[in-house]
Amino acid sequence: MSRRSLLRGIGGAGAASLLAAGCGVPAAYVDEGDRAGRDLSARDRTLDFANWPLYIDTDDEDARKRPTLDAFRKRTGISVRYTEEINDNDEFFGKISPSLMNHQETGRDLVVVSDWMAARFVRLGWVQEMDRAAQPHVAEHLNPQLRSPAFDPGRLHSVPWQSGITGIAYNRRKLGRELRSTKELWADDLRGRVTLLSGLDESFALLMLGNGVDVTRWTGDDFHALCEQVEGLVKKRHIRRFTGNDYIKDLSTGDVLACQAYSGDVIQLQADNPDIEFVVPEEGAELWAESLMIPNLAHHKSNAEKLVDYYYEPEVAAELAAWVNYVCPVPAAQQVLADSGDEELVALAEDPLIFPDADMRGRLAIARDITAQERQDFTKRWNAIVGL
Secondary structure: OOOOOOOOOOOOHHHHHHHHHOOOOHHHHOHHHHOOOOOOOOOOOOEEEOOOOOOOOOOOOOOOHHHHHHHHHHHHOEEEEOOOOOHHHHHHHHHHHHHHHHOOOOOOEEEEEHHHHHHHHHHHEEEEEHHHOOOOHHHHHHHHHHHOOOOHHHHOEEEEEEEEEEEEEEEEEHHHHOOOOOOHHHHHHHHHEEEEEEEEEHHHHHHHHHHOOOOOOOOOOHHHHHHHHHHHHHHOOEEEEEOOOHHEEEEOOOHHHHEEEHHHHHHHHHHHHHOEEEEOOOOOOOEEEEEEOOOOOOOHHHHHHHHHOOOHHHHHHHHHHHHOOOOOOOOOOOHHHOOOHHHHHHHHOOOOOOOOOOHHOOOEOOOOOOHHHHHHHHHHHHEEEEEO
């Protein structure tokens, strides 16, 4: 299961709450003064942490053990009830939104969602501001490129758990040439051998960048021009299909020669197939993050803040990065891996898909979020194109 979920459209158990949030229903918004709950951290040395599957380090001998969490408990005395319950952003939103909308606690002290969903939580006032005075490692080590997203200036309500790049993956041996540009996906010899991501939030930024759009300030006209372009490619049957993480299988088997892809997935694919390459296109690629947030009325806010800061210690960040293989939000972790003396860890330190170099960072952009006013119409049009 991918850590980057698909935007499945409006439907299922979370539909009503999703529509309410998307339309900005006043009753859903929670004022700043009503977000804090009674913090039991001092006497109850626990916290509840909800995350995605396969998104934390595990013990080589026992996959149920998580070394970094065990070390945190030994150091602080705080036990973490860790659940892998987030499989889809919208699904999780539908699961906890009734509580948040009705000013009730969720039973979770820390959650991880993609930044486009984090933007919705921040906009609705459903997460608490963190005490940065209690998080010196976050203050010191957070990647400057991720410090102030448009949805959360100054990162007051969110802290990246991991980051990543949406770019292009391709099979160089089977294609017989290099790909360096998003525009090259539309070459005649790739007709029927290209896939795009089906989720609007996952897909649009890379494609707009390929059209020369500044995605930090894209407009509705840019979006509709992109839709017309993709509609034309669908009619020509140039795009084989739209996918979730099943592009991994298509690329591995050779059914697809090039596709939109996530950097972390490709690192793992390359271990089995060195012919698979990942490209940050010349026109640029999207840098995204999935962020830790503390929901309203959480009972263990202080404990949660301690855990967040713990993962920003370079040694801990390095241990996590070595397992998940996404872009590490703590650049100082690179030196920890480089100095480890372990051949595999040193190789990770040199991998620009985990620690982007200056050239790559210059081609990465964080797209502005789709606003609440735009989302319903834009999602409807996109989903009609991709068949959701």
